Amino acid sequence: MAFRLTPRDNAFYAMFTEAGQNVAACAEALAGLIDPNANREAIAKELRDREHANDTVTHRIMRQLNTSFVTPFDREDIYRLASALDDVVDAIEAAADFIVLADVGKLPALMAEQITLLRRSASETADAMSRLKTLRDLEPYWIEVNRLENEADRVYRKLLSRLFSGDYDALTMVKLREVADGFEDAADALEHVAHAVETIAVKES
Numbered sequence: 001m002a003f004r005l006t007p008r009d010n011a012f013y014a015m016f017t018e019a020g021q022n023v024a025a026c027a028e029a030l031a032g033l034i035d036p037n038a039n040r041e042a043i044a045k046e047l048r049d050r051e052h053a054n055d056t057v058t059h060r061i062m063r064q065l066n067t068s069f070v071t072p073f074d075r076e077d078i079y080r081l082a083s084a085l086d087d088v089v090d091a092i093e094a095a096a097d098f099i100v101l102a103d104v105g106k107l108p109a110l111m112a113e114q115i116t117l118l119r120r121s122a123s124e125t126a127d128a129m130s131r132l133k134t135l136r137d138l139e140p141y142w143i144e145v146n147r148l149e150n151e152a153d154r155v156y157r158k159l160l161s162r163l164f165s166g167d168y169d170a171l172t173m174v175k176l177r178e179v180a181d182g183f184e185d186a187a188d189a190l191e192h193v194a195h196a197v198e199t200i201a202v203k204e205s
Contacts, residue, residue: 012072013133015061019085020129022054023190026092027115027122033099034112044093044100051093058086072133073200081196085129087189088122095182104175110159111176114152114183121148121190128197135201145194152187156180 029050032043061082065071071078098104121144128141159180163173 010072010133011064011068012061012078015057015064016081016085016129016132019054019057019061019082020126022050022057023085023088023193024119024122024126026050026054026089027119027186030092030096031115031119033096034107034115036106040096040100044096047093047096051089054086054089058082074203077196077200077203081193081200084189084192084196085125088125088186088193091182091186091189092118095179095186098175098178098182102175102178104179105172107179108159108162108176110155110162111180111183113155114159114180114187117148117152117155118183118186118190121145121152121187124148125190125193128194132197132200135204138197138201142194142198145190149187149191152184156184156187 026047029043029046032038033040061078065075065078099107124141124144128138131138160177163176163180168176
């Protein structure tokens with residue numbers, strides 16, 4: 001029976017699972033901003049804390065990458081996946097922070113749709129991260145995240161059209177555009193995570 005003299009380092013799986021759970025938790029926290037009576041400062045603080053926690057996980061992954069002789073996937077794919085997960089959290093935290101700092105008013109209904117799509121995509125991502133070790137049945141995940149990102153693009157374009165319609169004063173329009181861009185960045189980053197997982201699954205199949 002064949003065996004490995006240098007077994008693969010399995011520590012990455014737990015760290016990616018943790019990062020995936022953090023992504024989902026960030027999207028859930030972000031959804032609290034839809035409520036006009038929400039404590040936005042508290043939500044922004046929670047997201048800052050989660051962003052710091054995710055930085056720690058990312059740094060642990062990078063340290064493990066630098067010290068592991070045999071990795072479960074290609075090194076560049078591990079780096080790409082960790083970076084994309086970190087990008088999701090960074091984009092969500094930055095958008096929430098801006099909402100507080102710029103005293104953005106009520107979020108438009110289309111922005112609530114953006115957040116709903118982020119929550120769904122983040123939940124799919126967390127589930128996929130927990131199944132990286134087996135790499136089984138992951139194709140529906142990246143197909144769904146790609147579909148959700150396409151839907152997010154449609155909502156984003158519709159939102160921009162609404163912002164430039166003249167219904168908003170110039171300052172409000174600029175503020176809301178900044179937030180919309182942040183949510184779109186998060187959706188793009190979630191798709192990048194899915195692409196990284198697809199690449200890993202194809203190489204390992």
